[in-house]
Amino acid sequence: MRADSVTFLRLADRILHLEFQVKVPQNKPMPLRMLNYWVRLYWQHNLPITQVLIWLKETKNPAVLETEFQLESVRCGFQVVRMWEQPPEALLQTPALLPMAVLCQAENPTGLLSQVANEVAKIEQPEEREEIITSTQLLAGLRFNPDLIRNLFQGGLMRESTVFQEILQEGRVLGRGEGRIEGELAMIYRQLPRRIGTVAPELQQRLLQLSASQLEDLGEALLDFSTPEDLIAWLNQTEATRIEGRQEGSLATIYRQLPRRIGTVAPELQQRLLQLSIPQLEDLGEALLDFSTPEDLIAWLDRLPE
DSSP states (O other): OOTTOOEEEEOSSOEEEEEEESSOOSSSOHHHHHHHHHHHHHHHHOSOEEEEEEEOSOOOOGGGGOOEEEETTEEEEOEEEEGGGSOSHHHHTSGGGHHHHTTSOOSSHHHHHHHHHHHHHTOOSHHHHHHHHHHHHHHHTTTSOHHHHHHHOOSOSOTTOHHHHHHHHHHHHHHHHHHHHHHHHHHHHHHHHHHHSSOOHHHHHHHTTOOHHHHHHHHHHGGGOOSHHHHHHHHHHHHHHHHHHHHHHHHHHHHHHHHHHHSSOOHHHHHHHHTOOHHHHHHHHHHGGGOOSHHHHHHHHHTSOO
């Protein structure tokens, strides 16, 4: 439910950083992310750090085998746990770890899920039992059919649970949004051929990227179309506007954050910020968390490729 959150436990003289991942990231690889977390945690707490990356969903991607970041003289190692390779016995002994047990190694995964359900049923405190059921159902959804989960776990997913309410609300919003988009697309697919003839597959792919509000605008604009070029021009303009809006949003956030990190941003630095691309602005948004003086910003800008 929360993106990019770091869970860590402060021990007497050490921080234990636990990073849970479902999918392999497509942009910045996990070794680089783990290095980034290590630097930030050490910067803030000045304590040694043990990092454990826990992969929850089985995959053949070789990225889940990586255990360190290494580039020239920089090296940062971390432990890796692939849940689908772990024996479940130890987790079955502790109620709080039962939800994780459903992801463990098993010759008969369904039998393991049933065993977890039996252990959950032994929990005497009703509130604790319901919370464990809720967590178990959520994680089991990464591996098992929803009907099987419902059959084995009675209760759980408490209506008063804040997690359940967040999921329910998100589902309602997504459901309404997806239905609305599908309806808009269906209407546009029927109308466009009557205005401009056959719509090429590459244009159909671009239409699939439009938001509900953009589809509404297209539904009105297409009444003035007469050729495929009219649609192409409209899509180009819409995409350019979206990119400009994203860039403006990133800039606005950075303009709010930088003064809190380094004080007043000189006009010449603001001009340099205006030249940054969207990926550069996103990288700056991450880097500025470690800035403390204007010189840090200048050094970061100077390192950018020409």
